[in-house]
């Protein structure tokens with residue numbers, strides 16, 4: 001077994017935490033911001049120091065490659081360096097640092113490998129400043145039009161586009177350098193779980209076999225705006241009260257479905273939102289996720305069977321967006337599971353609830369993911385934390401996985 005150096009991994013985690021440090025335990029590192037560019041430069045410097053060749057593609061995705069002994073496509077691992085506002089020091093960046101640590105371990109211990117091994121950085125996974133999320137993996141995997149993405153405008157700087165930021169970054173390379181089935185044979189993304197299951201159930205490693213499908217619906221309740229002081233209760237058409245009743249109804253119905261279903265009303269608005277006026281229009285969203293499309297169909301049936309009138313108010317709904325479940329490559333999923341087992345780490349097969357760049361890549365080449373536990377499940381916040389020893393177990397599984405792929409694919 002090849003083990004990474006825990007001290008070296010810990011140093012990397014602390015070194016990269018400086019780029020965009022909020023001073024409160026987390027980072028704000030929007031894609032292509034000065035902080036993100038500094039993190040990229042550090043990635044490049046450190047990878048060149050171990051003998052890797054660094055290239056970028058036309059979306060500024062970065063690839064640091066250790067040549068193999070044979071002319072074969074690369075075995076690739078990586079994630080993203082950008083964060084949400086006041087995010088943590090693990091989401092995304094840990095996948096990049098793990099790939100760096102894996103390659104550094106293999107290089108310094110002179111472990112022979114036939115395939116080139118690549119550590120990669122995806123551009124703009126979070127979509128925190130330029131929407132959408134998973135932008136560059138979406139472009140190179142043909143989910144999004146590049147032109148539309150280049151025209152995406154910064155949320156905090158009207159008129160300034162992603163395309164302008166990309167050109168100014170100095171990290172734009174050739175389209176021919178894009179990750180593709182021609183130059184890569186497998187992709188493994190290590191990531192924090194971003195949920196509480198692995199820690200709560202005592203597992204070292206999550207063997208990710210796919211990404212949950214999801215739907216997001218927006219409901220609109222229409223009532224009648226009237227004076228809050230003069231309208232007796234029995235004459236009211238209160239759209240907010242109707243929405244509250246409907247949310248309760250949806251919870252009661254959805255709780256009868258598979259316990260692995262998760263659903264959320266995370267956004268609600270009331271009009272006119274004035275304390276002396278009965279609300280006449282209320283909107284809320286329902287986000288529902290499950291790996292099995294049959295369960296998502298059951299959610300849709302519940303939505304469709306919902307009464308169309310609530311306390312005198314009408315309801316309409318529409319799909320805001322949806323995505324299908326993604327199944328990762330069975331062979332790679334098994335290699336991850338066997339690697340964890342060989343290292344003596346407890347592991348659980350798990351689906352990812354959040355989206356990741358790897359799920360777009362899965363359409364293009366064999367792909368899988370490795371999860372490490374998130375303490376108390378916190379993520380997308382400054383409390384996000386995974387002890388370095390727990391991260392190191394993930395890196396060891398990654399190393400074993402990369403070397404097994406190198407021997408068998």
Ligand SMILES: [Zn+2]
Nearest residue numbers: 091092125191
């Ligand atoms: Zn992430």
